[in-house]
Amino acid sequence: ADFRGAHNATFAMLSAKDVAFNVKVLGEDFNWAKRIVHGTKMAAAYWVVRTSTGRLIKVEYDCASTTGAVVHESGHHDAYIRPNDPPLVIDDVEIFMAEAKKVVVSVEGKWMLSASISPFPFGNLAANKNKKLL
DSSP: OOOOOOTTEEEEEEEETTEEEEEEEEEEEEEETTEEEEEEEEEEEEEEEEOTTSOEEEEEEETTOSSOEEEEOTTSOOEEEOTTSOOEEETTEEEEEEETTEEEEEETTTEEEEEEOEEOOSSOTTTTTTOEEO
C-alpha cells in the first residue's frame, strides 16, 4: 500500500473494540534510479489489546530493532518476542515471531495482525542499502 505520512507522526490504522493498531511514520529519502525521492516510511508498529480478562497489553515493533518485539503490561516486566521463541500467550492473545522479521499479534477468534521488516524495495538497491521499513 502507498501511504504518505508526516515525519515522526503516529497514525491509527485500526481502532476496534479491545484492539488498536498504529504505525509510526518517519521522513526518508529513497534513491530511485537517478533521482532522490523525499518520502516517508512506516518505521514502527504498535498494538494495544485488551484481553478477555481485561488486561491491557501493549506491543511495540520497530524496524530498527535487532531484538524483536517488546510487550508491555503495567505492573509486569517487559517481555521480548524473538525469532524461534515460543509464542507469548496472555489470556486470549498470542504474540509471536512468525518469521525472522515478522511479528504477529493474534486475538483468538477475532484478529490476526502482523508487521514485517523489509529492505527498501526500490530501484537503486545499492544506494538504499541498510535502509529498512515496515
